Amino acid sequence: MNISKYLFFAGIVRPFINLVMGVSVHGGEHLPLSGPAILVANHNSHLDTLVLMSLYSSAKIVHIHPMAAADYFCNTPFKRFIFQKLIGIIPLKRNPFLQMHQDIFMEAKKALKKKEILIIFPEGTRGNSSRLQDFKTGIAHLTQSFPKVPVIPIFIHGTEKSLPKNEGIFVPFITDVYIGKPLFHTKEDNKKWTLILQGNVKQLQEQFLKDHPALNA
Amino acid sequence: MNEILVTEHVRYSVWILYAILTFLTFLAFGMKLRKKNVENFLIRLKTFWKIVIFLTIAFSFNFVTTVVLLAFISYLALKEYFSMIPTRHADRRALFWAYLSIPVQFYFIYIGWLNMFYLLIPLYLFLLVPARMAIVGETKDFLKSCASIHWGLMVCVYALGYVCAYFIQDFKVPLPHGALGCVLYILYLTIFNDFMQYVFGKSFGKHAITPKVSPHKTWEGFIGGVLSTGLISLWAAPFLTPLSAGEGFIVGIGLACCGFLGDIVMSSLKRDLGIKDTGTILPGHGGILDRVDSLIFTAPLFFHYISYFYD
Numbered sequence: 001m002n003i004s005k006y007l008f009f010a011g012i013v014r015p016f017i018n019l020v021m022g023v024s025v026h027g028g029e030h031l032p033l034s035g036p037a038i039l040v041a042n043h044n045s046h047l048d049t050l051v052l053m054s055l056y057s058s059a060k061i062v063h064i065h066p067m068a069a070a071d072y073f074c075n076t077p078f079k080r081f082i083f084q085k086l087i088g089i090i091p092l093k094r095n096p097f098l099q100m101h102q103d104i105f106m107e108a109k110k111a112l113k114k115k116e117i118l119i120i121f122p123e124g125t126r127g128n129s130s131r132l133q134d135f136k137t138g139i140a141h142l143t144q145s146f147p148k149v150p151v152i153p154i155f156i157h158g159t160e161k162s163l164p165k166n167e168g169i170f171v172p173f174i175t176d177v178y179i180g181k182p183l184f185h186t187k188e189d190n191k192k193w194t195l196i197l198q199g200n201v202k203q204l205q206e207q208f209l210k211d212h213p214a215l216n217a
Numbered sequence: 218m219n220e221i222l223v224t225e226h227v228r229y230s231v232w233i234l235y236a237i238l239t240f241l242t243f244l245a246f247g248m249k250l251r252k253k254n255v256e257n258f259l260i261r262l263k264t265f266w267k268i269v270i271f272l273t274i275a276f277s278f279n280f281v282t283t284v285v286l287l288a289f290i291s292y293l294a295l296k297e298y299f300s301m302i303p304t305r306h307a308d309r310r311a312l313f314w315a316y317l318s319i320p321v322q323f324y325f326i327y328i329g330w331l332n333m334f335y336l337l338i339p340l341y342l343f344l345l346v347p348a349r350m351a352i353v354g355e356t357k358d359f360l361k362s363c364a365s366i367h368w369g370l371m372v373c374v375y376a377l378g379y380v381c382a383y384f385i386q387d388f389k390v391p392l393p394h395g396a397l398g399c400v401l402y403i404l405y406l407t408i409f410n411d412f413m414q415y416v417f418g419k420s421f422g423k424h425a426i427t428p429k430v431s432p433h434k435t436w437e438g439f440i441g442g443v444l445s446t447g448l449i450s451l452w453a454a455p456f457l458t459p460l461s462a463g464e465g466f467i468v469g470i471g472l473a474c475c476g477f478l479g480d481i482v483m484s485s486l487k488r489d490l491g492i493k494d495t496g497t498i499l500p501g502h503g504g505i506l507d508r509v510d511s512l513i514f515t516a517p518l519f520f521h522y523i524s525y526f527y528d
Contacts, residue, residue, distance in 0.1 A: 022296060024497040171309050174300035213491035214303050
């Protein structure tokens with residue numbers, strides 16, 4: 001077990017997310033209690049990862065691994081320590097040349113086989129809160145070899161107000177997390193399946209807007 | 218100053234509260250055994266226990282604990298408010314300063330600087346928030362943002378801070394059961410009023426009092442709540458505050474009316490925003506603002522009432 005990750009989340013991240021920020025969960029019954037599973041969400045802030053992980057208890061968090069770009073999160077020894085040791089990310093090499101010659105999902109597949117939970121942001125990068133960007137198909141490529149692993153669509157609102165892209169100061173807002181019904185990879189074409197998944201997240205976004213008509217996301 | 222005076226009567230009143238809660242808990246479990254549907258009631262009750270225990274801790278140690286824990290409630294309330302209203306990206310700096318006013322405000326309460334407590338939010342933050350926003354320079358919806366941020370500060374920081382103000386006011390006629398007596402009196406009365414208005418409204422409610430704001434609030438509920446609050450105040454006021462029974466009756470009726478106003482003010486805000494509850498932090502009750510809506514009217518008004526007549 002990864003002690004430093006456990007302590008980091010039990011002592012710092014979870015108290016911060018739950019007491020200082022506050023999370024309001026809708027559809028919590030859809031959250032899988034144990035792996036293997038893949039959580040899929042829209043991505044607007046660095047806080048998204050911490051919010052999703054904090055939905056679990058610290059003991060379970062050690063089994064959760066966000067997938068993140070290696071060139072951004074692992075390019076210095078210090079960052080490697082923070083993100084790989086403390087957060088436990090699975091680095092993803094975004095190099096087109098590499099992608100042709102080796103299986104970039106090797107680490108992710110290993111983790112799924114070990115019944116771990118993955119977090120993937122298929123928008124690829126942090127975007128604008130009101131508009132979902134088109135999902136990348138990587139997630140479909142990964143799940144087609146795991147048709148029995150549930151994929152859970154999630155919509156997050158509020159983190160982009162607390163800590164938006166390119167902003168230094170943190171301003172507390174309650175984060176709304178909408179969790180949808182699990183989805184499984186079918187024999188559908190990868191592009192089509194990705195669109196279905198995107199549609200599910202979009203539905204959750206619409207549900208959020210229905211519950212909070214005054215907030216135009 | 219640092220010690221909180223806890224008199225016999227205060228202690229009795231807390232025992233009574235715990236006895237009522239225990240009784241309700243047994244009642245609920247009894248009904249559950251008889252296969253009655255009490256799930257929602259149990260959830261509400263559990264949250265109520267947590268609130269009561271939290272407040273017991275807040276008032277049991279010393280004034281520092283009281284101030285810190287109430288500042289925390291004020292923070293949660295303000296966060297809830299800022300999260301439910303529309304805010305602009307340009308307001309981030311102003312919101313940041315709005316949050317910072319909480320430790321400052323409660324520090325002034327802690328050192329007992331009453332005048333600064335009166336002034337910080339209504340005057341200094343009233344000036345600071347728009348000034349910070351003007352420096353950012355986004356003029357679209359400027360007034361809307363200034364006004365809504367300041368309203369939130371008045372409700373969540375200023376009005377809620379009055380719960381602590383009772384402890385720092387230097388009453389020339391000493392309060393017979395301490396500041397805590399008055400604070401508990403106002404808390405009990407406010408909760409009792411909310412409850413009785415609900416009970417009478419549910420049992421006899423026919424004529425809507427504010428059909429546009431909330432169809433569930435009726436004249437029957439209002440009158441039943443106000444009268445029963447007046448009656449309980451007949452006993453509670455002399456038990457916990459310097460008020461006599463007769464005065465207690467009148468003040469109780471006044472506070473019940475004000476509590477009702479706080480209730481419909483928050484309901485109007487929710488209706489405007491198109492939401493049902495202000496939050497989800499208190500399962501079964503909604504948000505913090507749902508719970509303290511009456512208190513933001515009653516706590517300051519009762520404070521100024523006794524400050525005026527007993528100083």
